[in-house]
Amino acid sequence: MKHVHRTLLQISKWALLSLLAVIPATAHAQISGMAEEPRLAGIDTSNPAAQSFTFKGFVNYKLTSSDRLEIWVLTDGNGDSTNDLSWAKAYTVTSSSQSGSRFNWTTGPITVFTVDSRWLQGGTARIRFKAFKSGSPTVYLPVRDSDGKQGNDLVLVLSDSSPDPSAPAVGPEANWLAKKSLQFSTTWPQATETAYYYDHTIVDTAQTQTITSGLGTLAAFRARYFGPIVWVPGRPSDCATALSTPETVATYFNKGDLGIGREMHCIDNACTREIACYVGNYAGKDNAGKVIFDDKTKAKAAYDAHAPFATVAMVERQWMGPNDPNQVLFAVFDPPGKLFTGPVALDSKGFNTFNPGNCLACHGTSSTYTFDNSTITGAYFLPFDLQALEYYSSTSSNPLSRVAQEGSFRKLNFMMEFSDLFFLQTARHLIEDWYGGWTRSTFKDDVVPAEWNTNTNDSQLYKNVVAKACRTCHVSDESDSLAFQTPADFSALKTLSYGYVCGDKKYMPQAEQTFKVMWRSSARSHFLNRLGLTGGCKYEAPVLALPEFIVPL
């Protein structure tokens, strides 16, 4: 009997003492901290290998020669980071300064990319911060992005923003807008196809006019679509007033996807059930008469001189069904205002100059142009993302400033929402989020859709990659998946997107200007870190890797 008591008491004491003994050790064992600087970022450096950084951060214990912090660098910054043998120790931090419960550490300016292929021009580099403390499991410290938000993988990804694939010194030629390009023959050249498209696309409900016969000039286009809005029998009594949006104009530099100046005119005629837009394109030209892209100053000068290099037009006819061929029509007018069938370059390379094919690269990423009958299906207007645009003035009283044009952009985006984009949930919800369900009078910056806003990683991935380099076009995709409606959609496609963006061919983003936006920002660093991609994202001449002494783990 006493044995029973004693034994149970002993077990209780043993259990209690053991657990109490474990408590301080367990609490003590937890290493925490952060690598604060540098951050997930794109950096324009003429010589990444010589680039010095002051690495900074903190841990929750005093750093000494044994309880240390090691900085490890991937020996091939563009290579596979999953192989532990590909990492080399570059620096050891053995001292820290205490501030409250935190022990701050800093390296001072050091260069850690000096050997082999750690960080090649135009490529990416990876750094890990390995924290050691006796009696504790080794951990890698988390990193931050420029917003101060924690990265996903415990690795710092730096990307060199120059050179980028829009200015290839070597390697494959960038074929911008290639996804919607067609091969033409000498017997049926590109201009012939455009003319055929103009000749066979009807304009009116009576089917008596085509683009060629009815919209032969910009003046004719304006006369047809931008005249007074008048009631039409069979339509609601307020179709000309409450239900329509009169001509609305906005002027801006399209920094996000074309790199040209634009003066946009749109009208929503609810009586004829047509939304029509035309836009004057402005840019400087070189001595050969070639358009200079991505030069805002020259674009403004062309705008001031009232000298568009082309005017492009688009009409959505809602009296046709959303899935009907040629429900949306495209037309291009030359500087004098005459219908134009020649090549239209939307980037410096001019790989795809076929109109309307090159428009479709973005206006409906799932759209098709059927060569056999010259018809378009799946084309859409695009919303106006005010953060993807730049303005010719920052003075709010200037009519060309964003502030002065907020009202116009709101009207334009209203027209866009109630175009057939209405049927694409991702696009519709995005526009409504921008304007708070049309309760806001101004565009709301940095909107993250609810589906993407459930955790920091998703929202930062959205803001730094999707919104900057994918959304403008992909929002017009008829597939929820390819419209990147949710983070899971984007993640499911990551193998494809990684191959398209970072592989040799550089298919994505499809537009030169958007490519520049992606490669000259921190987008690649976010893309790799936040999607858990373990490879690099490079664009540089291949070099021979030098032998390197690798410190074993």
Next chain:
Amino acid sequence: MFLDESVGSSPSDSSILETTTMTKSKISVLVGAFVVLSAGAIAFILLVRLRPAPESDPPLDPEPIVFNVRTGAPAKKQKFSLPGKRRAPTAEPRALPGMISAKIDLVRADIKRASAGETLWAYKSEICACRSPQCMDAINDFYAVPLSTKSAFDNSNSESRAMIEEIKGCIAASSVREDPSKPVTAEALRQRAEAKAEFRRADLAREAASAPSIP
């Protein structure tokens, strides 16, 4: 030996029963005390482990950091939340025919030497057998880097292009929402007209309300 005072002799069944009956209440108390103490200690440990960082530290994201216990490297995490509208997730892929499965195993076993076409084919086969985002995540984690380094996504190659389109189709099909809005129906057209009219009229009313009154 734990039940008898006389070590070395075996108690009879009746004596054990008697002893047990006589001390049942005391044993219950001791066992209870043991359980309470153990539970308290475990709770204390959990509290210590999960206590928030000191206020002087900057706020860290609440997402847990997971380590690979073998290498100490960051382990793969489930990176994305699942939207509520998706089908119930099923992590297991559809079973593939034995021949295909065996061929995939060969590609996986020697992924570095497999050709771009073989790797793309294996990826396509596996991703198209997936029925959930979790499954796709795992497949993507394996194939993303090999496919990219092999330049497998070559749109100028018709075979590659066809496989890419099939892959996109499989991924899109797996994410079809329960309530697809396409194709556009007459009901959807009516809803658009109603929504547009509602917003426009509300806008005009707001404009009228904010316009200065004419004396």
